[in-house]
Amino acid sequence: MQGSDFIKIAVIGAGASGIMSAIFSKTENTEVFLFDGNEKIGKKIYISGKGRCNITNSKEIYEFFDEINSNKNFLYSSLYSYTNEDILKFFNDNGLETKVERGGRVFPLSDKSNDVNKALEKALNSKGVNIILNTEIEDVKLVGEKFKLVCNKDYGLFDKVVFATGGKSYPFTGSRGKGHEILKRLGHTITDLKAGLVGIDVKEKVRKYSGVSLKFVDFKIYNTNHKLIHSEFGELLFTHTGFSGPIVLKSSKYFDNSKDSIVSIDLKPKINHHTLDQRLLREFDQNKNKCLKNVLSNVLIGAMVELVLEKSAVNGEISVNQLSKDDRKKLVETIKNLEFNFNSLRPLSEAIITIGGVSVKEVNSSTMESKLIKNLYIVGELLDVDANTGGYNLTIAFSTGHLAGVSCIEGE
Ligand SMILES: Cc1cc2nc3c(=O)[nH]c(=O)nc-3n(C[C@H](O)[C@H](O)[C@H](O)COP(=O)(O)OP(=O)(O)OC[C@H]3O[C@@H](n4cnc5c(N)ncnc54)[C@H](O)[C@@H]3O)c2cc1C
Structure with missing residues (x-):
């Protein structure tokens, strides 16, 4: 031919x-x-x-x-x-x-x-x-x-x-x-x-939350001077070693393996600290004698209750009426700002x-x-x-x- x-x-x-x-x-x-x-x-x-x-x-x-x-x-x-x-x-x-x-x-x-x-x-x-x-x-x-x-x-x-x-x-x-x-x-x-559009690893151990998907959260990246580098709203996924999901992939270009940075997840981005505090107060008022971790599950998904309690170092086993004002403030702060230390981007192959x-x-x-x-x-x-x-x-x-x-x- x-x-x-x-x-x-x-x-x-x-x-x-x-x-x-x-x-x-x-x-x-x-x-x-x-x-x-x-x-x-x-x-x-x-x-x-x-x-x-x-x-x-x-x-x-x-x-x-x-x-x-x-x-x-x-x-x-x-x-x-x-x-x-x-x-x-x-x-x-x-x-x-x-x-x-x-x-x-x-x-x-x-x-x-x-x-x-x-x-x-x-x-x-x-x-x-x-x-x-x-x-x-x-x-x-x-x-x-x-x-x-x-x-x-x-x-x-x-x-x-x-x-x-x-x-x-x-x-x-x-x-x-x-x-x-x-x-x-x-x-x-x-x-x-x-590597572009890739997940990240963090220094903290997050394995037990692997597979947890959060739909409406803010994902923020700060440098070590706490200057905000980037913020993205949407869906995030916990992996064995860090985070993936649409907002993390999209934000991955703002990380540099040679630089330290801090990531912060706001679990309730649509409401400010004050409104969240009022929301917790209402829940606590209605459930005075119940166990804190159970009451928190009215506000957060189960896996995040555990993580928030762990990060804020508040005892989830106490009943709500035993919770101090300081500890309530700590909970609010942690829900609005779950912090992790960036370790590295996942490899190019992924x-x-x-x-x-x-x-x-x-x-x-x-x-x-x-x-x-x-x-x-x-x-x-x-x-x-x-x-x-x-x-x-x-x-x-x-x-x-x-x-x-x-x-x-x-x-x-
Ligand atoms: C998991 C995943 C999901 C994605 N999802 C989307 C999506 O939904 N939407 C979107 O827009 N983008 C998506 N992308 C990105 C998108 O798929 C790629 O950017 C796009 O396919 C690149 O096309 P390409 O033709 O340039 O290269 P490729 O698709 O990588 O094709 C290159 C081809 O060259 C062949 N080849 C390489 N070297 C040689 C050689 N020496 N001799 C002979 N053959 C060779 C390879 O076998 C391969 O078939 C995704 C990527 C991945 C990894």
Whole structure:
């Protein structure tokens, strides 16, 4: 089928970004090979959004830039040339029905991430992309102006190559940093790689609260001079060694492993100290002879009663009428300010996203082509870009992948 007029394109990595590059670079004049080391496409998509895949967000596209943490200017061309609406149209056209949930997060109607992969696979097949699985690309060599892929078989020379090898988190999905290594050898700069959207460990022992989820709390980060660094309201999860959950993941960028900081959880953020004190007084008045810890469970969930008593060093076994005013104040203070000492971020392997990657200074934001090597394109999480949770990271992958795909065939 291949004549000499064909442009031969290799896309390395069949994740969200690479799949889009492959689909949009395939025309009747191109032959596209999509390589992945895995036995199937979209392994990270499969585990994304807790198996439901938060594909994109329904916000206006200009609002996406408030959610991007690194190098947002670099993403203007890609996000505006292939918006969240384009992404949704693409998926709907390929048989995926979607729904919008809280915060504008878009999911498949079926709640199954695998249906996202099925839609992508359908598009790849209908375009006629060659999907080459179980094939790890070990290296890419420049041969004149063409590219040779070093892997388990000889695929000949390629006119264009798209790097879509992802970041370095959740390595079992295939993103282990091989793309970074190859591009570094080819002269690209890789900025420091750090864990993004990740849980934290604290110095205190919290194991016995592991699994406890708190829905409407304030999570505050202070430096050692007690200056407030960041505050986030929402859902938090106790882990074996610290905290995770949406507000912790979102706040993780404000921690630095080399710096001490203090985290404080306000269990009753909607009411001030005085109102909380009045609330406790009312409860205590109505239950004078009852055991303090039982009465507190009218105000707090069970596990938090234990933690608040432990932290405030107030004896929960006494009856309410034995409680001193000072101890009541201590309870109020502790409920409003449960303090822990930050120890470290969880490792990159557990992070939702990799912060850092190929320096965007070396990539043309209007095409995704390398500024150092002609006909080489770099997309997705492999780049030094990252965003908050809410469907923004997949949007970056889809949009940058699309832009590289169409750029590969521009003018052909
Ligand atoms: C647990 C979890 C949940 C997430 N949930 C969401 C969510 O709901 N919404 C959202 O927007 N974002 C989410 N993200 C982030 C999002 O999934 C990623 O940012 C996005 O998938 C990145 O796509 P990518 O194509 O750049 O890289 P990847 O999806 O990592 O794909 C890279 C591919 O390249 C392949 N590869 C790597 N090196 C080679 C090589 N040398 N040779 C051949 N193949 C290679 C890998 O096998 C892999 O398939 C989540 C991430 C995680 C870890």
